[in-house]
Amino acid sequence: MTKKLYLEDxxxxxxxxxxxxxxxxxxxxxxxxxxxxxxxxxxxxxxDHGIIKNDHFEANVIKVTQFNNEIKHYITSTTNxxxxxxxxxxxxxxxxxxxxxxxxxxxxxxxxxxxILYPKLxxxxxxxxxxEAYVEFQGDEAINATTLQNEINEAIAKNDKTKVFEIDPExxxxxxxxxxxxxxxxxxxxxxxxxxxxxxPCGGTHLSSVGEIRHVNISRIKAKNNCLRxxxxxx
Ligand SMILES: [Zn+2]
Numbered sequence: 296m297t298k299k300l301y302l303e304d305x306x307x308x309x310x311x312x313x314x315x316x317x318x319x320x321x322x323x324x325x326x327x328x329x330x331x332x333x334x335x336x337x338x339x340x341x342x343d344h345g346i347i348k349n350d351h352f353e354a355n356v357i358k359v360t361q362f363n364n365e366i367k368h369y370i371t372s373t374t375n376x377x378x379x380x381x382x383x384x385x386x387x388x389x390x391x392x393x394x395x396x397x398x399x400x401x402x403x404x405x406x407x408x409x410x411i412l413y414p415k416l417x418x419x420x421x422x423x424x425x426x427e428a429y430v431e432f433q434g435d436e437a438i439n440a441t442t443l444q445n446e447i448n449e450a451i452a453k454n455d456k457t458k459v460f461e462i463d464p465e466x467x468x469x470x471x472x473x474x475x476x477x478x479x480x481x482x483x484x485x486x487x488x489x490x491x492x493x494x495x496p497c498g499g500t501h502l503s504s505v506g507e508i509r510h511v512n513i514s515r516i517k518a519k520n521n522c523l524r525x526x527x528x529x530x
Contacts, residue, residue, distance in 0.1 A: 297366040298330035301343075302459075302485065305396050305500045307332045308387045312347075317377035322358065325367040326377055332387055333368055335361035338499045339422040340399050345387040352378050356385075392500065397529045398423040400457065400489075400502045401511045405430045405527060407492040408446050413438065416523060418495070419475075429515075429526040438516050438523065447511050454506030455490030459497075462486050467494075 300307055312328035319325070326347060333356060336342035342359035347368060354370035354377075361367075370377075399421075406418035413436045420431040464478040467486065471493055478484055478496070487501055488494035502508065508529060515526040 296364045297328060299366070300330055300332040301334045301500055302498065304332070305392070305502065308389045308392065310385050312383055312385055314347075314377060314379050314381055314383055317379050320367075322360070322367075323369045324372060324377070325369050326354070327365060327367060328383070328385070331359075331366055331368070331385070333359045333366070333385070334392070334395070334500050335359040335366050337361060338399075338497060339402070339420070339424070340499045341395055341424050343387050343395075344391050345385065347383050347385050349378065349381055349383045351375065352381070352383070393502075394425055394529070395423070396500045396502050397508050398425050398428050399499045400505060401508045401527060401529050402428065402430050403457075403487060403495065403497070403501070404450055404489060404505050404508065405447065405511065405513075405525060406432075406495070407489055408450055409438075409443070409525070410493070412443065412446060417475075419522075423499075425529070427526075428528070429524050432523040432525070433521065434523065435518065435521050436523070438525070440513060440516055443516075443525075444513050447513065451505055451508055451511065453490075454504050455492075456504045457487060457489050457501050459485055459487050459501065460494075467496075 316327040333343045345356045352375050354373045356368045358369040402421040402423045416432040416434040419433045461483045463483050486494040487497040510530045512528045517524045
């Protein structure tokens with residue numbers, strides 16, 4: 296099982312790891328490390344890119360996936376054999392990590408702000424890929440785009456801190472709200488909270504405060520079949 300350093304610190308961009316396994320599947324050549332700060336694609340957030348290297352080996356990481364706690368770092372083809380059992384130095388592309396964290400954190404903020412402004416709407420899905428980001432809400436209510444944009448701007452200016460914490464489903468529902476899906480009892484999960492707004496279960500990478508998002512531009516609001524999709528850009 297790979298230790299997930301990215302859950303502990305969004306701003307850790309390099310680390311030393313041990314190559315435990317290398318292989319090839321339908322997606323390409325992959326490396327499995329004992330620990331990683333490369334974020335695997337998931338939760339509507341794209342994976343990190345970067346470099347894995349030592350004195351005898353260097354490869355670009357172009358995709359990272361997770362399946363059953365196994366994290367695969369897919370690399371561009373390399374002429375050198377992957378040195379299984381060796382220590383490597385790993386460098387995450389900082390610019391890509393931070394733009395992804397800005398988009399992802401903005402999705403959380405948009406979800407919270409909408410739910411406060413329009414309590415009949417409930418955020419059900421977030422997709423935070425740059426250039427195609429949106430949050431989907433269940434419910435049908437007319438949104439005032441200007442009010443929403445102003446509230447988002449104010450929330451960013453307020454610069455609330457974010458926090459992540461581990462909590463079991465029972466305590467979560469006792470303190471906050473009923474979860475819309477089942478999480479095994481007594482199994483703790485990770486939740487993310489902005490300021491004193493409602494937290495949501497999430498395994499993504501978040502900024503430490505919403506001011507770091509800088510600016511969110513609401514680009515499109517579309518209602519269809521009791522579902523509202525709000526698209527946004529981060530600038
Ligand atoms: Zn998140």
